[in-house]
Amino acid sequence: MASVQYFSPAEVAALPTVQKPHTSIVYGRLDQFPLEADVVLCIIDTRQAMLVAEAIGTMNWLQGGQSAFGRPTCAVIPRTLQTGQVSMSFGCVGARTYTGLTPSELVLTIPGGEFASLLARLQTIVTANAALAPFHQQQKAKFQV
Incomplete structure (x- = not known):
């Protein structure tokens, strides 16, 4: 990735990694998951992204900005x-290739313990x-020609 100037070597060192001790990382459908999820991953469209941003308060001008980035999407988890915060990735080329994300889809991650309150x-x-x-x-009807 550095050879094609996708990342600088210095930037690679700053990428988020799973720091919690673990022997494996388990993925599965939330409605069938046998464990309490640390992170919930959702594929959402741009309208849903706006609704989530409103719900978590990042569209409130009195609060901090939204936690969204482009690449790499795998860093969102x-x-x-x-951070313990909702994160969003616009979907890098790798994620779009491997997962089949459409151009209008984003990847959203929610701390597992926050999922129920976000739904409310x-x-x-x-x-x-x-x-x-x-x-x-x-x-809008007033402005149509």
């Missing part, structure tokens, strides 16, 4: 493990967005 906050945000949609449709 250790980043969430290290998402319900509020989805309801609020649905309530605002008719107003914006009416406004």
